[in-house]
Amino acid sequence: MxxxxxxxxxxxxxxxxxxxxxxxxxxxxxxxxxxxxxxxxxxxxxxxxxxxxxxxxxxxxxxxxxxxxxxxxxxxxxxxxLAIAPEGRRIFPRMTVLENLRMGATVADPAHFGRDLDRVLALFPRLKERLGQRGGTLSGGEQQMLAIGRALMSRPRLLLxxxxxxxxxxxxxxxxxxxxxxxxxxxxxxxxxxxxxxxxxxxxxxxxxxxxxxxxxxxxxxxxxxxxxxxxxxxxxxxxxxxxxxxx
CATH class of the missing domain: 3.40.50.300 (P-loop containing nucleotide triphosphate hydrolases)
Structure with a gap:
């Protein structure tokens, strides 16, 4: 077992x-x-x-x-x-989408950043279109995508x-x-x-x-x-x- x-x-x-x-x-x-x-x-x-x-x-x-x-x-x-996408999303509203994703990657090996970013943007194409946009201006659904994407940037084995x-x-x-x-x-x-x-x-x-x-x-x-x-x-x-x- x-x-x-x-x-x-x-x-x-x-x-x-x-x-x-x-x-x-x-x-x-x-x-x-x-x-x-x-x-x-x-x-x-x-x-x-x-x-x-x-x-x-x-x-x-x-x-x-x-x-x-x-x-x-x-x-x-x-x-x-472990990584968490918390209730209420809790993204950084004044940071851009890309900056939010970079925050998620702070605990991961920097050598993997480009590959991990590509993987997250493939999952969430809307975020790719909005990389330079501030997180607080996204719709609720886009903010949820960003919260999950930010968590995935840490390369978690367990996602909460x-x-x-x-x-x-x-x-x-x-x-x-x-x-x-x-x-x-x-x-x-x-x-x-x-x-x-x-x-x-x-x-x-x-x-x-x-x-x-x-x-x-x-x-x-x-x-x-x-x-x-x-x-x-x-x-x-x-x-x-x-x-x-x-x-x-």
Whole structure:
């Protein structure tokens, strides 16, 4: 059996006096797309940010490729092959598209910059047309493309994607998910995806987890969760994202 690329055990995290994660356990194997779905406030974003070192874990362990990275700062985590495209994109609005992409490449070998830039621009032709344009003047979909492209410039082995479809038109959402599939299939990048659009996320994912109030309450293959009546009722058939009842 292949060893996990990412292994999370008993992870607790939060902000100030508020604990947002209550003992998360999950694994991500090399080459997988694993998705986390759940309502707002479930702890999905906190989990990704804790994996990337901010906030720091309060208890538990995060191992990446066999190494304990729980206590490492974000820049050292990035150098080990993790990258994040955060919720809300968080591009540098006054920098050009090219400058944003250069920022993503700061932890990668400079010898690969030209090849990596060509690869990102092949994935996102719109960015090629706008290399000299300031990031803040791009459309929402273009900014999301830039956020993912910037993350890819670091040559990640594991890409953390936080709500890539948020606020985007349906056509752009489909394009973004197609690109995520391409990154995984053709470039071999493992993906951990946080997404409220459960239908698209579970169709894409090899495996999925449902988070409720800082805990994982359901797990299965993407197809299994899509077919689960509780998941359909709460996340797919017009449900408002109410929590499915935890199992025994």
């Amino acid at each position: 292949t060893a996990p690329l990412l292994e999370v055990a008993g992870l607790h995290s939060g902000y100030g006096r508020i604990e947002a994660l209550h003992g998360i356990d999950l694994t991500v194997a090399p080459g997988e797309i694993v998705t986390l779905v759940g309502a707002n406030g479930a702890g999905k974003t906190t989990l990704l940010m804790t994996l990337f070192g901010n906030p720091r874990a309060r208890a538990g362990r995060v191992r990446f490729d066999g190494e304990d990275i729980t206590a490492l700062p974000p820049h050292q985590i990035a150098r080990r092959g 994607l936080d709500e890539p479809s948020l606020g985007l038109a349906p056509l752009i959402v489909r394009q973004i998910f197609e690109i995520v599939a391409t990154i995984n299939r053709d470039q071999g990048v493992t993906v951990l995806l946080v997404e409220q659009n459960a239908y698209h996320a579970l169709r894409l994912a090899h495996r999925g987890h449902v988070m409720v109030n800082g805990r994982i309450v359901l797990s299965g293959s993407g197809a299994e969760l899509l077919a689960d009546p509780e998941i359909r009722a709460h996340y797919l058939d017009g449900g408002a994202g109410a929590a499915p009842a935890p199992g025994p």
